[in-house]
Amino acid sequence: MVPLVALIGRPNTGKSTLFNRIVGKRLAIESDIPGTTRDRIFEKVSLNDKDFIFVDTGGLEFGQKMDIEADVQSQTKLAINDADLILIMIDAKSNLSSDDFYAADLIRKKGKKAILVANKCDNSRISDGCSELYQLGFGQPIPISALHAFGLDHLKSEVVNHLKDFDFQEQESKKNLKEIPIAIIGRPNTGKSTLVNALINEDKLIMSDIPGTTRDSISHYLEYNDKILKLIDTAGIRRKGKIREILERFSVMRGLNAINESEIVFWLIDSVEGITSQDKHVIQFALENHKGIVITVNKTDTFEDYQEEKNKFLNILRRELPFLPFAPVIFISALKRKNLTELLNISLQIDEHRKMRIPDDDFSLFLQKIIMQTAIPRKGKKVLKIHSGTQDGINPPTFTFHVNDRTLVHFSYRRYIENQIRQEYGFNGTAIKMLFKNK
Incomplete structure (x- = not known):
């Protein structure tokens, strides 16, 4: 301790x-x-x-x-x-x-x-x-x-x-456990602090119906299945035009910095208010920084017909968030502490996928196969050539492709490669970083 x-x-x-x-x-x-x-x-x-x-x-x-x-x-x-x-x-x-x-x-x-x-x-x-x-x-x-x-x-x-007067002994096995930093993000008043309190079973964070209650980004540690989860409760992140007071501006900066330092984010959405452009602004920042993402729909205790409203919300997510097909969706009630175990289990699975590495020979054969399966991008008489590709990083999974001209890599072809990687290897719940370099 x-x-x-x-x-x-x-x-x-x-x-x-x-x-x-x-x-x-x-x-x-x-x-x-x-x-x-x-x-x-x-x-x-x-x-x-x-x-x-x-x-x-x-x-x-x-x-x-x-x-x-x-x-x-x-x-x-x-x-x-x-x-x-x-x-x-x-x-x-x-x-x-x-x-x-x-x-x-x-x-x-x-x-x-x-x-x-x-x-x-x-x-x-x-x-x-x-x-x-x-x-x-x-x-x-x-x-x-x-x-x-x-x-x-x-x-x-x-x-x-x-x-020195205290006789505290920290267990040696726990000293060696690596922390998994998880940022809990979302716009104000989506239940972020309530979720942290539910996970750690203690009222350590102030909960209120007043948007903007949390100003600092606050870390708490949770041991779960032999892992140490560092839960970071962040201030509600708004668009810049909505930030009125200077302290709130500092809070938002802390929130964005917490996303930078995290490996996984729990993106909280208020099931009552649905998805707003502000929500998309928040998650876009996490996506651009290649984080693991769990779409966490909170306040499901307000659902009258759980299955019907869940299916309706899933349809909304598919329509509004076509850029996040890899992110799992978990429906929870932080207030009633429902479905929190599934949320934690998913986070551990994402952590494993973010640290997965594909052998070079295996990936080279896979790359040759997918190149043959679809039309190669071209501009006029110039045709894209992919000379090689390797996974050269984990957490986030990072792939580098050496090509003849990276300006020929259309976003749709980039998306095709990513989809094929996911179909073959998984990488569930995490963004993938792909770099195209001229050879």
């Missing part, structure tokens, strides 16, 4: 900036707007050969909150409950507030080990003025500037020293 370190504090103390510094990449959105982080954001970190899960949280505030802000507070309190070590983040440039004392009191009542972190210590004068922080009862604060990377080595060293 791996220890969990949670980053706690009131809004706008710089938690997300510190989180990004520690994990070494920009996973959490950084903004001067309080309350930017809503969900808990998890990432596995290794410091001096010590592994732990690092968690960024929304700002903890004193007093009763309503609606989605109440959910943010609940998420943060859950992080405190789950944590083995807590970093309490304080803004050294501001006086202590009721929110700071509220956070400290919560942590003390839970009996958690904690490190007091004084952020925004951009000069020695501010660092020297941290004496009032002793009132919180957690000893000497560690002065840092997350923005300017000041004091981070000292903080990391203290985190490692505290983690």
Whole structure:
């Protein structure tokens, strides 16, 4: 088991900036707007050969909150409950507030080990003025500037020293398991966070009927059939013209980056609203980046006649998505947790197909056969000649063809070759990358 370190504090103390510094990449959105982080954001970190899960949280505030802000507070309190070590983040440039004392009191009542972190210590004068922080009862604060990377080595060293007190042993067999990164994508309010929560059996993500609830791309780990699935919940991706606020623009950028880093995407479609041009925009990005794709039709618990409405939706998919014949379609209800096992099984099958390799001799014979089966593209007197073809990459499956003139490769002939490859070898559920190079 791996220890969990949670980053706690009131809004706008710089938690997300510190989180990004520690994990070494920009996973959490950084903004001067309080309350930017809503969900808990998890990432596995290794410091001096010590592994732990690092968690960024929304700002903890004193007093009763309503609606989605109440959910943010609940998420943060859950992080405190789950944590083995807590970093309490304080803004050294501001006086202590009721929110700071509220956070400290919560942590003390839970009996958690904690490190007091004084952020925004951009000069020695501010660092020297941290004496009032002793009132919180957690000893000497560690002065840092997350923005300017000041004091981070000292903080990391203290985190490692505290983690040595924990006797966590990660099973050796699990250390060697390769992660399969899966991005859960779709437009806002299709049930992405509900699906992640259903898969991991815990309410770690804020669920709401308000579109755009998830702002960051958030990773969670699920062990299934001796595989580690890294589930990435993304912000709802809209067309650029629909993105109005700057934080939402950052969220969409995170979502697109999550697709880039994934190997498979679960593309969630709302069965009530059907397929929109916005949906096609989302999946086109995944297709262009040669991802494994599962068309995941959610909210089937609203179907009155399941089989009839399922068949009707399949007909719509065939008509609207002729460019995705290879993608399996799974009908689920994330809310009712129906058909989720099939979704996970399909993802493992796609992972196997993405890593499948065809021997060169076998593929050469196959290529000669399919060339003979249909008319060769030509332009005037010039005829396409395919000199050779090999599979030179996996995950995604990548094929390179050496030809006399690649401008002669019409899109219909490219599609013909892809269809023949799929018919012969499978590669179910994944996009195939094909390159044509002049010889």
